[in-house]
Amino acid sequence: MARTIKSVWLTLSLIAAIIVPTHIALAGPSIVIEMKSGRVLEANRAFERWNPASLTKLMTAYVTFKEIEAGRLTTSAPVRISTNAANNPPSRMGYKVGSVMTVENALEMLIVKSANDVAVALGEAVSGTEPEFVARMNAEAKRLGMIDTHFANPNGLHDDNQYTTARDLGILATAIRRDFPAYDPIFAAEAISTGGKVTSTYNLLIGRYAGADGMKTGFVCASGFNLVASATRNGQTMIAVVLGAVSQKERAEEAVRLMEKGFANPNLAAPTLLELPRPENVSDQVANMRSTVCTDEARASRWDGRQIEGYITFNTPAIKPLTRAPKALKTGLGGADGVSKSAVMLNGQFVQAYPVPSEKPVRPTLLEDGDKEQFGLRPGFTVPVPNQRPS
Numbered sequence: 001m002a003r004t005i006k007s008v009w010l011t012l013s014l015i016a017a018i019i020v021p022t023h024i025a026l027a028g029p030s031i032v033i034e035m036k037s038g039r040v041l042e043a044n045r046a047f048e049r050w051n052p053a054s055l056t057k058l059m060t061a062y063v064t065f066k067e068i069e070a071g072r073l074t075t076s077a078p079v080r081i082s083t084n085a086a087n088n089p090p091s092r093m094g095y096k097v098g099s100v101m102t103v104e105n106a107l108e109m110l111i112v113k114s115a116n117d118v119a120v121a122l123g124e125a126v127s128g129t130e131p132e133f134v135a136r137m138n139a140e141a142k143r144l145g146m147i148d149t150h151f152a153n154p155n156g157l158h159d160d161n162q163y164t165t166a167r168d169l170g171i172l173a174t175a176i177r178r179d180f181p182a183y184d185p186i187f188a189a190e191a192i193s194t195g196g197k198v199t200s201t202y203n204l205l206i207g208r209y210a211g212a213d214g215m216k217t218g219f220v221c222a223s224g225f226n227l228v229a230s231a232t233r234n235g236q237t238m239i240a241v242v243l244g245a246v247s248q249k250e251r252a253e254e255a256v257r258l259m260e261k262g263f264a265n266p267n268l269a270a271p272t273l274l275e276l277p278r279p280e281n282v283s284d285q286v287a288n289m290r291s292t293v294c295t296d297e298a299r300a301s302r303w304d305g306r307q308i309e310g311y312i313t314f315n316t317p318a319i320k321p322l323t324r325a326p327k328a329l330k331t332g333l334g335g336a337d338g339v340s341k342s343a344v345m346l347n348g349q350f351v352q353a354y355p356v357p358s359e360k361p362v363r364p365t366l367l368e369d370g371d372k373e374q375f376g377l378r379p380g381f382t383v384p385v386p387n388q389r390p391s
Contacts (some may be wrong), residue, residue, distance in 0.1 A: 028244025029166040029286075032258035034255060035177050035237035039274040041262045046167040049286045051244045053218030053248070054240065055164070056156035056174055056224050059137045060122060061107060065180045066140065067126050068103070078336035078350045081238045081342035084130060085121035088155060091171075092117040093194075095256045097198040100343055100350045105331040109182070112192045112201050112214060112329070119155035121359065125340035128354035130154065144171050145274055158220045159187055166241040171273050172241045173228045187214030187230070190326035200306040200329050204252040204326050205229050207322045211261075216237075217251075219304075224289035229255040231263075238262040244289055247302040249312050256318050387391055 001217035029045040040046075067073040068069040081099040093115045095101075101109075106122045109115045123133030137151040146168035170282070177184070184205075189353075190207045191200040206210040206353075218226040224244040231238055240258040245251035292298065303311040309321050336350065343352040 004330040018021075019389055026287075028242065030242050030258060031054060031170050031253060031271060032154055032238060032240045032262045033170045033174060034262060034266050034268065035174055035239050037268055038174055038274070039268055039269055039270040040170070040273055040276050041238075041267055042258060043167070043276065046170075046276065046277040047165050047282045048147060049163045049165055050226075051158060051162060051220060051282065051286060051288075052149075052156055052164045052169065053220040053221035053223040053226050055169060055216055055218040055228055056151060056154065056162065057110050057114065057218075058118055058169070058176060058216050058228065059141065059151060060119050060133075060154045061183070062108060062172060062176055062180075063133070063136050064103065064107065064122060064126055065176070069180075071102060073227045073340060074338050075101045075102060075107075075127060076336060077338045077340040078343035078345075079106040079118070079121050079340065080340055080350055080352060081117060081126040082124055082342065083120050084350065085117045085124065088116040088120055088157065091115060097207070099333050100336050101331075101333045102336045103340070105333075105335070106191065108186055108192050108329050108331045109194075111186050111197050112189050114202070114217070116155040116157060120153075120370055121342065122155040123371075124354070125342040128341040141172075144175055147278070154216055156220070159160070166243055167276055169228055169243075170239060172228065172273070173241070174273065177214070177230060177237060177239065184213060186329070187216070188212075189329045190322075191328035193328035193330045194332045197253050198326065200326050202248065202306060203227065203229065204248060204308055205231070205255065205319065207326060208319050209256055210318070213237075216302075217248075221290040221294035222286075222288045224293045225251045227251040229259065231259050233263055236263070236266060238329060245287075246298065248304065248308075249302070249314065252319065253314060253316055256316055262316060292338070297365070323353050356383065 025357060030049045031043045031046045032041045034041060068075060078100045081095045081097055083097050091114050092111055106118050109118045110122060123130050127133035127136055133154055134151055141149045149164040149168040152162040165374045188206060191198050191202060202217040204306060209231060211233040213232050215228045216232040224246060225248055227242045229240045238257040238259040242254045242352055245254060269347050341354045343350040
């Protein structure tokens with residue numbers, strides 16, 4: 001009898017393994033949305049709390065856009081690198097304390113390079129101090145209806161009190177694309193060029209997937225590989241959120257699967273993001289992918305660099321190789337005028353305009369937890385393309 005039960009159990013286990021492949025069982029939260037209507041065309045664990053990593057910078061950009069819209073800031077206003085900003089670990093621009101750039105250039109570095117130091121400096125330009133900017137981020141999240149989101153910093157470096165969900169990120173991404181279309185060129189940028197050095201985006205769909213036009217990637221050990229991606233075809237925009245992938249490759253392929261499904265069947269009778277029911281038994285615990293993506297074995301099995309052709313082979317024909325140099329936005333320091341809460345012009349020089357927190361120590365553990373996407377940079381070269389700017 002015991003042998004029979006064991007035999008049946010083994011048979012059922014084999015069947016389950018065939019029906020439920022491992023990669024599906026381990027899949028992280030995801031969602032795909034038709035942007036104009038806000039309809040949710042597919043959702044998986046959309047209310048599960050997750051570390052946003054550098055997807056946090058979408059809210060940093062959104063708050064900045066709101067400040068510009070309100071007339072309290074301009075795209076040419078100064079963003080000054082403070083000691084507080086400079087002390088953030090990579091990925092970063094690495095500018096010296098006192099360096100000044102425009103808000104517009106800061107936004108380009110924020111989105112394409114995913115610069116942690118610039119994210120803090122931009123927050124200080126908007127609100128004066130990092131804590132005040134974070135409070136503004138949380139206020140905007142609440143106003144938008146992001147019910148399972150809390151921010152602790154402007155850049156996405158790991159913090160136990162920083163979390164979000166696929167559903168909430170869908171709300172934020174939709175709001176950005178709907179309310180601030182003038183900034184679409186920044187999210188769609190293939191690269192930035194600073195001092196003749198070109199840094200490509202980590203959004204592998206830009207330039208490789210038909211219609212891809214945004215938005216942002218993120219990675220810390222706790223989050224795994226996150227992606228908010230968008231694509232537009234025939235006037236219709238799909239937004240996909242993928243959280244907790246085990247590699248750049250996996251998050252890109254899953255985003256394509258979601259958006260391809262959306263383009264093929266844009267069900268406009270589906271519930272909207274705000275109508276999507278929150279499960280009663282959803283946990284308030286924040287997932288942690290460290291033991292999956294930050295082991296020596298996991299790191300050895302994937303490529304985390306920015307140079308993709310020759311390093312990653314995609315399992316979908318929808319992602320094409322990029323057979324030319326990436327088109328880059330030319331960015332860098334200088335060019336600022338006007339005032340911000342981080343800098344004012346005094347005797348021909350931009351100086352600190354608002355008290356900032358005293359110097360905080362760099363925690364070495366953040367170098368591992370931080371955005372690893374600074375490694376594997378392509379050799380620098382100049383791309384002679386027009387600089388795309390928001391109108």
